Amino acid sequence: MKPPSTLFLKTHIPSSLLLLTFSKGTRNAKLPHNFCFCKTIQTSSYEEVTKGSYVPTLEKIKENTNNNILEKPSRTMESVGAFQKLPIVMPSVDILGSAMKKARRISPTQGIVNIAKREKNKGAKQLDALMKELAVPLRTYVENFPNKTRLHPYERSLIELTLGDGYYEKVLGKVDGLRKRVVSVGKEHASHCAKSTTKREAVERLNEGLKKIEESFGQEMKVVDDLLNIAKTLRAMPVINLETSTLCLVGAPNVGKSSLVHVLSTGKPEVCNYPFTTRGILMGHIIFNYQKFQVTDTPGLLKRHDEDRNNLEKLTLAVLSHLPTAILYVHDLSGECGTSPSDQFSIYKEIKERFPAHLWLDVVSKADLLKTSPVVYATEDPSLTDHELEKYRKSGPDGAINVSVTTQKGLHELKNRVHELLNLQMTKIKDISNNQEK
Secondary structure, three states, rough: OOOOOOOOOOOOOOOOEEEOOOOOOOOOOOOOOOOOOOOOOOOOHHHHOOOOOOOOOOHHHHHHHHOOOOOOOOOOOOOHHHHOOOOOOOOOOHHHHHHHHHOOOOOOOOOOOOOHHHHHHHHHHHHHHHHHHHHHHHHHHHOOOOHHHHOHHHHHHHEEEOOOHHHHHHHHHHHHHHHHHHHHHHHHHHHHOOOOOOHHHHHHHHHHHHHHHHHHHOOOOOOOHHHHHHHHHOOOOOOOOOOEEEEEEEEEEOOOOHHHHHHHOOOOOOOOOOOOOOOOOOOEEEEEEEEEEEEEEEEOOOOOOOOOOOOOHHHHHHHHHHEEEEEEEEOOOOOOOOHHHHHHHHHHHHHHHHHOOOOEEEOOOHHHHOOOOOOOOOOOOOOOOOHHHHHHHOOOOOOEEEEEOOOOOOOHHHHHHHHHHHHHHHHHHHHHHHHHHO
């Protein structure tokens, strides 16, 4: 079975930084160490991935904060980290080779004098041993890989968006089917061998059984390697601590999110002047006054309907939907990012309306490139004279901080505001957690 493209990542990652990125030239990287995200994967489970907010609505927070009481959320705060508990999957050739060696070492039961009986006893025991050595690991994998429906919504989204909808369950189902076939063939030939009447017949049935079991396993052994690749991919996913404040950078492609992550955190994203530099989710940490917070860079969002969004955009929406994050929304009004200010404004309003409960901070990046006259793209409708849009073209949303990584403008203020935002988010998380325990 041909596996779909997956979200890949180098495995030797420091504990302080978990990076999911897609560097130039890695599209054809080999599997054992480098994993790459294929942006063409599409899934039919989008509504489950992106709908629903993880935190209470903004109105409820304001109302209850005034009374010093936080509304109990409708959904309990589930745990994450299931991917790091996945069992180690052995390559299929190693499972088969080890099983054959162990089976061949099986001796007949002591005390059997008759040569024919001793040979058929040995044959039946070796076939039974081979069957078990192949079936037990497969059963262990099926039992210890988690049921997707019981995972945290964020991790469930990652499975669907990186492996393809239904691929995870399909591979596990085929592994279990392989186990059942091996058990069936093994029992059948062990029984035949046990009914042998001569030494020669026992040896022939033993050899035939060994061959049939090996063939039965070999025909579908590739699914074990598919499961191995799934385990590697999922185990390499960034781990989110739900009890620690997380800052999520959001915006259109190439607006400068990765540059700000580089300035604010330990994360080292690829920073290039072309759209969709961020090919996955990058996790880093921000440290303020000995406090450690999380920061995540996400793929850029484009102006289009949900059904037209690619899996990169769905990853961003999955983070916002299922994780308790504060949002640092990045705007680029310089005309350098490739997305017009009017399109950015539309995207901004959509995200703002979709996630009203998230704490929020707006940033206008590339302040050194801003011009006196607002940027208007040739492809834009010249009849757009909306007052709010015209105001946005000039200075961005109300209260936005103008920053420039090149000239350092506004970075000190940005860091202070981010620190305040993350402290508020930390208080919010603690209040929700305490309320759940009551």
